[in-house]
Amino acid sequence: INIQRPIEKRLSVKALDSVLTQEFASKGINSEFQFGILKVRQDSLTLLKKGTAVAELNKSNYRTLLFPGEVFTGINELRVYFPNKNSLILSSLVGMLALSIGFIALIVGVFLKTVQLFIRQKKITDVKNDLINNITHEFKTPISTISLACEALNEPALSAEKQSVARYSKIIREENERLQLMVDTLLNTASLERDEIKIERKEIDLEVIINTTISKFDEAIRQREGSVVVETQSPNSTILGDKFHLTNAISNLVDNALKFNEQKPEVKLTLSSEPESAVLAISDNGIGIPKESFDKIFETFYRVQSGNVQNVRGNGIGLSYAKKIIELHGGTISVESQINKGTTFKITLPQQ
Structure with a gap:
């Protein structure tokens, strides 16, 4: 006898709402939802939750048969519609999206830092090579001058002239002082960089x-x-x-x-x-x-x-x-x- 009772007598909107709320909550779904029951033979909706958008409910793919084993009563189909489905999906993806963005940002940051370090290292190498070349060039001039002055002093004709000896000795002394200045500047600059002066x-x-x-x-x-x-x-x-x-x-x-x-x-x-x-x-x-x-x-x-x-x-x-x-x-x-x-x-x- 009970199975012939209409669906409206067997269920209520309040009971359905309570059961669905508990079921969705157990699945981690806390979004607003709307529902209704379609009487398939009559093609009519009943037990609609208050405020349900009928047009959207009819298009919803979230549906299931109620009491599918009953063959003597009409076919009743429960339909559920989530008004905020897109927001629900997005919110569920926020954590993963944030993690992905953070991971990508980390990769980009590491890449940029690597490029920055590479460029900096290249500049340091260029400066080092340039400095070595320039210092070699700067040392070459006084060394060459001292060498020429020494050769001149070895000439018998010049070594007998006190004035020439004094002049070339002065050249050697001045060029030696110039070399000393460059060496001192190099060493002291390194010490200054280390705050050791x-x-x-x-x-x-x-x-x-x-x-x-x-x-x-x-x-x-x-x-x-x-x-x-x-x-x-x-x-x-x-x-x-x-x-x-x-x-x-x-x-x-x-x-x-x-x-x-x-x-x-x-x-x-x-x-x-x-x-x-x-x-x-x-x-x-x-x-x-x-x-x-x-x-x-x-x-x-x-x-x-x-x-x-x-x-x-x-x-x-x-x-x-x-x-x-x-x-x-x-x-x-x-x-x-x-x-x-x-x-x-x-x-x-x-x-x-």
């Missing part, structure tokens, strides 16, 4: 250091038919500083003034004073420095293109070394320059 402050006279420095370049100035002028505008040029490192720093600046010059070099060193500071300006009539390079010339290994100056290969460490030494003394260094007109480096050092 210690400044030994003693009372020194900048004017004495300047005169001592330019005397090392007498032969180079004579060969270039150039001139070096020292002008002292300050009655007091005494500072507390490291004589060795300041001498090397100033020597590098004078060396650059002579080296990067297409004409007879004219170098001027002006010593003046500011409140509680000694100021040294080193000016030349050289090829100049492009304005866009002003912020880069003090970087280690940076080299400005030398234009048409032949056989000039800076090693890219002289200005870097000079700046670091001056800053270790609590001073500053700045540059002013015009292409083909010359360059002026201004050094300010505290006197207290």
